[in-house]
Amino acid sequence: xxxxxxxxxxxxxxLAALIVLHPTVFASVDDxxxxxxxxxxxxxxxxxxxxxxxxxxxxxxxEKKAVRQQLFKGNEYWFWLGTEVERAKxxxxxxxxxxxxxxxxxxxxxxxxxxxxxxxxxxxSYFVIVNIEESxxxxxxxxxxxxxx
Amino acid sequence: xxxxxxxxxxxxxxxxxxxxxAQGAQVPQHIDIKQLSKTVEDVVVPLPNEIFGALxxxxxxxxxxxxxxxxxxxxxxxxxxALLLGTVIADGxxxxxxxxxxxxxxxxQRVLTLAKGIGVGNSITPHAKAIIExxxxxxxxxxxxxLDRTQNSVQQAMNEVHDEKLSQLVxxxxxxxxxEVLTSVVSKHFSADGAELLHQPDLLSYFQTRLQxxxxxxxxxIREIENALGQVKPLIDVGKARIPPESVKKIxxxxxxxxxxxxxxx
Numbered sequence: 052x053x054x055x056x057x058x059x060x061x062x063x064x065x066l067a068a069l070i071v072l073h074p075t076v077f078a079s080v081d082d083x084x085x086x087x088x089x090x091x092x093x094x095x096x097x098x099x100x101x102x103x104x105x106x107x108x109x110x111x112x113x114e115k116k117a118v119r120q121q122l123f124k125g126n127e128y129w130f131w132l133g134t135e136v137e138r139a140k141x142x143x144x145x146x147x148x149x150x151x152x153x154x155x156x157x158x159x160x161x162x163x164x165x166x167x168x169x170x171x172x173x174x175x176s177y178f179v180i181v182n183i184e185e186s187x188x189x190x191x192x193x194x195x196x197x198x199x200x
Numbered sequence: 201x202x203x204x205x206x207x208x209x210x211x212x213x214x215x216x217x218x219x220x221x222a223q224g225a226q227v228p229q230h231i232d233i234k235q236l237s238k239t240v241e242d243v244v245v246p247l248p249n250e251i252f253g254a255l256x257x258x259x260x261x262x263x264x265x266x267x268x269x270x271x272x273x274x275x276x277x278x279x280x281x282a283l284l285l286g287t288v289i290a291d292g293x294x295x296x297x298x299x300x301x302x303x304x305x306x307x308x309q310r311v312l313t314l315a316k317g318i319g320v321g322n323s324i325t326p327h328a329k330a331i332i333e334x335x336x337x338x339x340x341x342x343x344x345x346x347l348d349r350t351q352n353s354v355q356q357a358m359n360e361v362h363d364e365k366l367s368q369l370v371x372x373x374x375x376x377x378x379x380e381v382l383t384s385v386v387s388k389h390f391s392a393d394g395a396e397l398l399h400q401p402d403l404l405s406y407f408q409t410r411l412q413x414x415x416x417x418x419x420x421x422i423r424e425i426e427n428a429l430g431q432v433k434p435l436i437d438v439g440k441a442r443i444p445p446e447s448v449k450k451i452x453x454x455x456x457x458x459x460x461x462x463x464x465x466x
Contacts, residue, residue: 100344103352104244117236119243121403124396125254142227150233174254176402178236199250 080107083194086133090164091196094129099198107194112139112186118179118195122171130179130197132165139186141193143167146178153177243406245371247351248378249293249344251397255385256297258394263298266381267291269306272463278318279417282366283425283462285314285354286373292331292347294381296340304335304343311350318366320357324350365417368410372425373462375407380459383452390445398451401437404429421461428454 084105091101106118122128132143143165147153158167169177183191255261268291275281288310295303308331315324327350334342351370358367379398386394411426432454435447 100249100341100348102244102247103348104355106244119402121243121246121400123246123251123254124393125257126250144227146231146233148233150231152227152229174396174399178231178233180231197244199253 080109080192080194082135083107083133083192084196086135086163087131087194087196088133090131090133090166091129091198094131094198098200099127099129100200101196101198105194105196106181107192109190109192110181110183111190112183112188114183116181116193118181120177120179120197122169122174122177124171124174126199127170128168128197128199130167130169130195132181132193132195134163134183134186134191134193136186136188136191137163139163139188139191140184141165141191142182142184143195144180144182145169146180147173148176148178150178243403245375245403245406247293247348248290248374248381249296249347251378251382252293252297254397255382255394258391259389261297261385263294264300266294266384267298267300267303268294269303270463272310273465275317275465277419278363278366279369279414279419279422280462281314281318282358282369283373283421285311285318286351286370286375287377287459287462288314289347289351289370290374290377290381292350293344293378296343296347299338299340301335301338305332308332308335315354318354318358319361320354323353323357327353365410365414368407369422372407372410375403376425376455376458376462380452380455383448383455386448387445387452390448392442395443395445395448398436398443398448399438401433404433404436408433421458424461425458428458 084107087105088101091099095101108116110116130143130145132141134141139162140160141163142160144152144158145154145167153169153171155168155170159165167179171177179195181193181195183193252261252263272284272288275284288307292304292307292311295307308328311331312321312324312328315321315328327346330346331343331350334340334346351374355367355370358364358370382394382397386397408426408429411422411429414422432451435451436443
């Protein structure tokens, strides 16, 4: 068999293997980010500037992650969390530097999207707690974006 | 026997108590911050316009007097270019606050030149073009968005080639310039709320840690910034106390000196 046929065959079997693999194998934090941005979309019309920078990673079901963020009194912030795992249930909540819940009551949680709203009473560090409450996957990608006005 | 209206009232109290309990069970009202220490992610450094926006809400600011459009020195050392790039992007946000279209366009070009100098020009070209187009249309929200995209693209491109430290210097340059302008504005028209915007001790610690991990950058300005952050830290890490006018003035002196060091050759 000549070398080019061998390469072609090897390439075809690799392609076949890739096709039968579960789609989540190819999922990434970038996918999670696009869902987080999707959640943020309606707020742009309300004057929120959504940051390009974001946090992301993967967590097991029931695991939490804390993100520390500097917030400024006078601004209003929304944090949007997303994952590509549609059957996952996720949440996001915001605490001040004393560990006291600091968010407004209009935060929401809809399956693989969640959002939290904060109007900081003081300028300083806040903790954003990301939680993968339930997920059918062993590891669930997440991404958190925020916007301010 | 309990009278019906009182029964109703008690039921309502019990029901609201149950609702509160249910919410309390779902979302804890308090968490132990100390327990989080191992799971805390790094901060996302705020954009200068995040601070400027909060500052604007405290009263009218004459942004025009803070606009800076000099082209500055051309450096060859990559850490110096990275710091300068951060300050130039911050200058872009200031020019947007001042709605100064010619300066915004100059800054768009300058950002592109600096990005090329650091080897990430390709990822910036479309953003520089978009900044100039949005400035022509006086679409200020568009310029702000593009400046954020520019900084993000520069940093992503640097991270991809494992130049994370240079990426952090871009953020630091922007933060220093933002702090210089913030303290200048607050020094001129002091208010406790304005001074409170300087309460950023964790962010300062973040930069200090990053600078300590850059011993290979044998550039005097980097060490100067490292020392200066040590002087600024006690002035802003005041807990729940207020930051006095003298501290704001002192921080302004320090950041102005550093700003001069970033833009001019040693």
